[in-house]
């Protein structure tokens with residue numbers, strides 16, 4: 496059940512009502528001083544002089560969140576453990592080996608740390624240079640417009656050094672989401688502007704902006720590469736085949752595979768040059784989810800009204816709704832917190848189970864390609880039509896798997912769509928495996944009943960810090976099916 500009054504852009508009305516209700520026992524809104532911030536003000540401290548409660552709330556993204564509330568997004572909780580995505584999903588060690596993501600890949604934490612975490616992560620993750628700051632610093636657009644490739648290609652720390660002193664570690668800031676009159680939410684990122692123009696969404700509504708403010712960064716993008724795999728421009732979104740409300744994985748894959756400059760890295764096991772997919776929250780959510788179609792925005796669930804110093808403000812301590820005790824959901828839903836929590840876990844357990852299926856299947860194909868490539872080096876020839884079909888299916892499976900696994904809600908933002916895409920990833924990888932086995936058999940080789948994945952080799956002693964597999968962080972199949980399909984011996988952990 497949903498409280499009808501709170502949906503769509505009636506939030507504005509509610510806010511206005513609250514504004515006029517000063518004096519009754521409901522919390523008062525903060526006094527809004529709309530003329531004190533200059534249009535070029537990047538420094539949140541300056542915004543904080545006009546909007547102290549919002550500043551304080553925004554600063555809270557620095558705080559660790561209560562542990563034990565989220566099942567799949569432990570991120571930076573008050574257990575102070577850094578959760579390693581490669582240990583959570585061990586097949587990623589094999590699939591991402593070959594570049595930074597296969598070395599260190601951690602669960603996200605609060606906005607406060609966006610740039611800091613780039614300082615702290617293995618340097619391989621920021622080897623593309625200044626372009627890595629696209630979804631981090633509010634200065635990215637200005638720097639790109641002023642310095643172009645000089646800034647975009649510059650070694651990461653030198654590019655950071657080009658940012659104004661004192662604000663070099665500033666992540667998502669007031670400036671990114673607001674015009675000087677902060678009652679107006681807006682977007683500032685050039686890559687989103689370009690992509691929205693591609694899908695003819697040039698005049699978004701106020702409610703759409705409450706989603707697009709987040710889509711500035713919570714979208715997938717490519718760092719375009721030149722022939723030497725060096726950064727060749729600012730980030731681009733693969734929306735060539737998309738329309739508003741329909742940025743499909745099929746369209747994204749077609750876009751990525753149509754353009755060699757989108758091939759960003761070489762996968763170690765297979766030697767294939769590959770595109771990549773990052774945090775596609777906006778794409779998954781906006782493709783016909785129940786909430787998107789009902790007019791609900793990201794901010795409705797991640798920035799609910801909250802009480803602060805006797806006032807009511809949009810919570811700028813953006814985090815998992817589970818870690819905020821589902822306050823957001825309860826502003827629309829009449830069900831209990833327990834019921835809603837169970838619904839979230841119900842979806843996430845099923846998504847995680849399918850991710851494991853798609854992940855191990857795809858990893859199995861990667862090892863089979865490796866075997867075939869070794870045989871080819873030793874003079875074996877294989878049928879190229881079958882090989883190419885197997886490779887195409889493999890790429891289709893891999894990108895679908897990454898799409899859902901890199902999406903940060905573990906299926907919740909669009910349960911049916913996540914399930915559909917993982918089902919297809921399992922189908923494509925199954926077909927690919929069958930073709931690869933056919934090739935091996937045809938070449939007189941006998942692929943074992945179980946393909947050895949040897950994951951331990953890919954997960955231990957990673958990068959400068961020598962990171963290792965953390966067994967206690969692994970997500971096991973909540974339904975116990977995965978263990979029946981692949982033995983511990985074959986996983987090699």
Ligand code: HEC
Nearest residue numbers: 570603604605608609612630667709711712793797814815
């Ligand atoms: C300027 C880029 C940017 C914008 C705009 C942005 N985010 Fe983020 N967001 C990030 C980055 C980067 C991280 C990961 C930070 C880290 O792990 O260091 C993140 C992390 C998060 C997290 C995880 C927080 C936690 O406690 O673990 C949530 C939830 C989130 N963002 C939601 C949103 C929502 C909702 C919006 C829009 C209201 C939004 N973000 C706008 C870049 C952005």
Ligand code: HEC
Nearest residue numbers: 565568709713776777780786792793796815816817903904
């Ligand atoms: C109907 C409510 C709802 C809407 C709308 C929504 N989210 Fe979420 N979001 C959730 C829930 C629930 C989770 C799962 C949190 C967890 O597992 O701890 C989540 C997870 C996330 C995470 C990972 C959080 C973490 O702690 O790492 C990010 C990032 C995020 N959402 C961003 C967005 C963005 C961007 C949008 C809009 C494109 C959006 N969300 C729309 C409810 C929502």
Ligand code: HEC
Nearest residue numbers: 539542546549550553667668669672677678708794808809
């Ligand atoms: C990631 C995007 C984002 C960032 C960063 C951000 N805001 Fe907001 N802000 C929003 C959204 C979304 C709303 C809700 C507006 C609405 O309901 O239309 C909002 C609302 C507001 C409001 C209107 C009153 C209210 O509480 O709804 C003020 C004032 C405000 N923000 C100030 C700030 C200040 C000051 C900062 C920096 C310290 C900041 N914001 C950073 C997205 C952001």
Ligand code: HEC
Nearest residue numbers: 497501502785786789791795796816823824827835838839
């Ligand atoms: C702004 C209002 C709003 C917020 C906030 C909101 N919801 Fe919803 N939710 C809806 C609407 C509208 C529907 C569609 C149901 C209907 O039409 O009866 C819905 C449907 C659902 C459904 C049924 C989905 C389905 O596939 O049938 C679940 C489960 C749900 N919401 C959970 C949540 C959770 C959990 C949160 C918080 C993380 C949340 N909602 C936040 C408005 C909201």
